[in-house]
Amino acid sequence: MSLILQKQGLQFEIAEMQQPLRVARLRQLCEDAKRKLTDEAEVQVKLPEENGAVPENAKTVKISREAFATAVKPLLDRIAGPIGKALRDGRTEAEEVDDVILVGGATRMLPLADFVRDYFGSEPQALFNPDEVVCLGAAVQAALIADNRAVDDMVMTDVCPFTLGVNIAKDMGGQIRAGYFEPIIHRNTTIPVSKEHVFSTISPNQSEVQVEVYQGENRKVEKNLKIGELRVTGVPPGPAGQEVFIRFTYDLNGLLEVEAYVGDSDHKFSTVLTQHAADLTEKEMKEAVANLQTLKYYPREDMANQKLLRFAERMVGEISPFQREQFEAAIDMFEQAMSSGDRETVEAARNTLEQILSMLGIDFEGQIGDHGDE
Numbered sequence: 001m002s003l004i005l006q007k008q009g010l011q012f013e014i015a016e017m018q019q020p021l022r023v024a025r026l027r028q029l030c031e032d033a034k035r036k037l038t039d040e041a042e043v044q045v046k047l048p049e050e051n052g053a054v055p056e057n058a059k060t061v062k063i064s065r066e067a068f069a070t071a072v073k074p075l076l077d078r079i080a081g082p083i084g085k086a087l088r089d090g091r092t093e094a095e096e097v098d099d100v101i102l103v104g105g106a107t108r109m110l111p112l113a114d115f116v117r118d119y120f121g122s123e124p125q126a127l128f129n130p131d132e133v134v135c136l137g138a139a140v141q142a143a144l145i146a147d148n149r150a151v152d153d154m155v156m157t158d159v160c161p162f163t164l165g166v167n168i169a170k171d172m173g174g175q176i177r178a179g180y181f182e183p184i185i186h187r188n189t190t191i192p193v194s195k196e197h198v199f200s201t202i203s204p205n206q207s208e209v210q211v212e213v214y215q216g217e218n219r220k221v222e223k224n225l226k227i228g229e230l231r232v233t234g235v236p237p238g239p240a241g242q243e244v245f246i247r248f249t250y251d252l253n254g255l256l257e258v259e260a261y262v263g264d265s266d267h268k269f270s271t272v273l274t275q276h277a278a279d280l281t282e283k284e285m286k287e288a289v290a291n292l293q294t295l296k297y298y299p300r301e302d303m304a305n306q307k308l309l310r311f312a313e314r315m316v317g318e319i320s321p322f323q324r325e326q327f328e329a330a331i332d333m334f335e336q337a338m339s340s341g342d343r344e345t346v347e348a349a350r351n352t353l354e355q356i357l358s359m360l361g362i363d364f365e366g367q368i369g370d371h372g373d374e
Helices: 002-007 012-018 020-036 065-089 110-120 130-145 282-293 303-318 321-340 343-359 364-371
Strands: 042-046 060-064 164-172 175-185 193-200 209-215 225-232 243-250 256-262 269-273
Touching: 020 042, 060 065, 065 110, 164 243, 175 193, 175 243, 193 321, 209 256, 225 256, 225 269, 303 321, 303 343, 303 364, 321 343, 343 364
Parallel strands: none
Antiparallel strands: 042 060, 164 175, 164 209, 193 243, 209 225, 243 256, 256 269
């Protein structure tokens, strides 16, 4: 539409304010012309009058496929950015993608298909009605969120579309500087998910911690979007460096629960952020919040993990010096994994530590069974 207005010496924003009926009708005519260009090499667009009417003898403007392709090129160039980011996130090169499926009505545009062909070096697939595919996907997603029995046999995953994290301070050459973004849940993380990170207080006798929650990708919080905060009080007196545990739990409804506690304290502070939540009723919201609790995993509270860690630490002094470095690295990895609060990461680190114990000829299960956990 901007292309036609330019041919008439008009600017879209000004024309829309001064001649709204004309611009509204022209938009409809341009939409029809865009669709015709899928099958025709050139179309003619009749220009409506100020009242929106289109007389038989109305002036016409010819638009060719080539002119249309030139007009939409800036838009296609912008599409290249998100595609490149998605490939980088997936650690994949464009030529490694087997097939690209076109979804959405706009993919009928020939310039878009040409762009995809040039970018990936292969013919894009348009085997299905692009509009119906969108409707089908939305229906399946709604059914999954609602736990509808019709999709019980479907196994699908969704991902967090943006990175979620907190505002932290860093020690820069002896100076403490705040305003840095520390991710807790990275974009494209499969959801639902619950992750915990360990931070520390920055001042001696610090009595409270202000947890500021942001979404975005920039390393500075000022360039990201603040979506909430949580105040943690009652920090016991002590030196700087007391551990502060912060957990994010995010579900398919878009609910984000932020939980924080200090050290070994049993008092947990939490809040639920609903900026990205679906339109849930009060009852559905309560059920969703209750379901968030089932996602949480506290590996440090798992007795089996506690026993393995204590046993491994005791064995450090029992092994030969040249084996100690690898063994201590496995212990460190296990502790770091438990700090992440991620079940798969913890299980992988636990298996690694148990394998190293076995390689060293140390029977963890047998010694625990014979002597108990001292």
